[in-house]
Amino acid sequence: MTSTKARTLDRIDLTILDTLQKDGRISNSDLAKKVNLSASPCLERVKRLEKEGYIESYGANLNASKLNYGMSAFIQVTLDRTTGDIFNRFRLEVVKIKEVVECHMVAGGFDYLLKLRFENMEVYRKVLGVIVELPAVSQTHTYVVMENVIQDLGIPIID
Numbered sequence: 289m290t291s292t293k294a295r296t297l298d299r300i301d302l303t304i305l306d307t308l309q310k311d312g313r314i315s316n317s318d319l320a321k322k323v324n325l326s327a328s329p330c331l332e333r334v335k336r337l338e339k340e341g342y343i344e345s346y347g348a349n350l351n352a353s354k355l356n357y358g359m360s361a362f363i364q365v366t367l368d369r370t371t372g373d374i375f376n377r378f379r380l381e382v383v384k385i386k387e388v389v390e391c392h393m394v395a396g397g398f399d400y401l402l403k404l405r406f407e408n409m410e411v412y413r414k415v416l417g418v419i420v421e422l423p424a425v426s427q428t429h430t431y432v433v434m435e436n437v438i439q440d441l442g443i444p445i446i447d
Contacts, residue, residue: 297342300323300333301333303446304319304330304334304337305337305342305343305445306445307319307322307323308334309442309445312347312348316330316331316334357406357407358407359406359407359408359409359412359433360403360405360406360433360436361404361406361412361433362401362431362433363401363402363416363419363430364430364431365400365401365402365419365425366397366398366425366426366427367399368426369424374423374424375393377423378400382402382419385415385418387415388402388403388419389404389405390402391403398429
C-alpha cells in the first residue's frame, strides 16, 4: 500500500523512521518519548508513514550461523543474450532458489549480482549447479565472503 504522492518529511518523521529501523520492537510510548510527542500523534505518524510506503515491513535480524547459513558468497551472472523475455525468465527462476537472498540486475560488465547464504561448500556447489542452468546463463564468477566488515545497517537517515 504505497502512495505515489511524495511529501517532505520533517525532523520528527525522520527520527521515527531512524528509530524504527534500528529497533522495530520499540513500544509506541517509548518512540513517542524519543521524538517528543504524545503517544497518539506519534502512532498517527507511524501509521501515515506505513500507508505512504516509507515503512515497508518490520522484521528481526537472525543469526545466520546458528541457522546453518553461516557462509555467504556473491555471484556475478552474465547472460548470453539480454532481452526482456530472457530477463523475465531468469527472474522467474532465480527467485525459486532459497539460498539466493538478494538478486540485483546491474549495469556494467555482467547482468546480475546474486548474494547467497548457505551452510558449507558442498551446498554451495549444488546451488551453483542450479544457477548455471538458469535461462541464458553463460558465465558466473563467485566471491566467497571471508569476513563481514559491515552488513546492511539500513538507510542512513540521521547523522
